[in-house]
Amino acid sequence: MRIEYTRDSLTVSDLDPDPILQLAQWLDDATSAGEIEPSAMCLATSLDGRPSCRMVLLRDLNRWGLVFYTNYLSRKGLELEVNPHASVCFWWRGLERQVRVEGTVYRVDEEESDAYFASRPRESQVSSIVSPQSQVIANREDLELAASQITDTSRPEHWGGYRLKPDAFEFWQGRAARLHDRFRYSGGPAWVIERLAP
Ligand SMILES: Cc1cc2nc3c(=O)[nH]c(=O)nc-3n(C[C@H](O)[C@H](O)[C@H](O)COP(=O)(O)O)c2cc1C
Incomplete structure (x- = not known):
């Protein structure tokens, strides 16, 4: 099956000089368009x-970067501790848009992780506490039993946020006949915007 992308177009004059603001705009557009999990x-x-x-959820976006939360002892956590260079990619199917971001991750401040953890539903807090994310486990029952016995729901040390500090962005708008529009931002903070071949 070949899908034609015909919904929109993208020129340099459509783009904000600040790629963070441009990403924020596209996230808003994705939310307004009813995309499922636009921050995934x-x-x-x-x-x-x-x-x-793997997929994660974007939980904060500002001029310092993109924040997501996870288990620091998970596969991704251990990989990021050794090699902090990372990339994320969004895909909004209905809008026929893709954004990629590349950069370096840093752990967010403990207070920031505490505040986000405290804002989560209790069941999510409990799951983060009991799940040794990415490790082999014997069965589901042990996890559910451990979850049912948790009384203290303060943030465990092994769980918190990472901030991706971006050094490159690419905004992609699908076009007909595979002649898509692509623009790269590089060289921040005085970002240079260049059109890339599809
Ligand atoms: C839409 C979606 C959102 C997810 N969001 C997160 C998240 O924010 N944090 C997280 O640790 N895992 C999240 N997951 C689960 C991860 O994709 C992954 O299974 C888990 O983090 C373990 O990855 P790892 O073994 O590579 O560390 C999400 C999965 C999906 C499908």
Whole structure:
């Protein structure tokens, strides 16, 4: 099946000089368009030249970067501790748009992780506490039993945020006949915007 992308177009004059503001605009557009999980992004990490990727949710976006939360002892967490270079990719199907961001991750301040953890529903807090994310476990029952026994729901040390400080962005708008529009931002903070071939 070949899908034609005909919904929109993108020129340099459509783009904000600040890529963070441009990303914020496209996230708003995706939310308004009713995209499911508009803040979901595929996070690529890499160890010894072997990339791995998985979805995470963007939980904060400001001029310092993109924040997501996870288990620091998970596969992604351990990979990021060794190699902090990472990339994320958004895809909004209905809008026929893709954004990729590349940069370096840093752990967010403990207070910031505490504040976000405290804002989560209790069941999510409990799951983060009991799940040894990415490790082999014997069965589901042990996890559910451990979850039912939790009384203290303060943030565990192994769970918190990472901020991706971007050094490159690419905004992609699908076009007909695979002649898509692509623009790269590089060289921040005085960002240079260049059109790339599709
Ligand atoms: C839409 C979506 C959003 C997700 N969001 C998160 C998230 O914000 N944080 C997280 O740790 N895992 C999230 N997950 C689960 C991850 O994709 C992954 O299974 C988990 O983090 C373990 O990855 P790892 O073994 O590579 O560390 C999400 C999965 C999906 C499908």
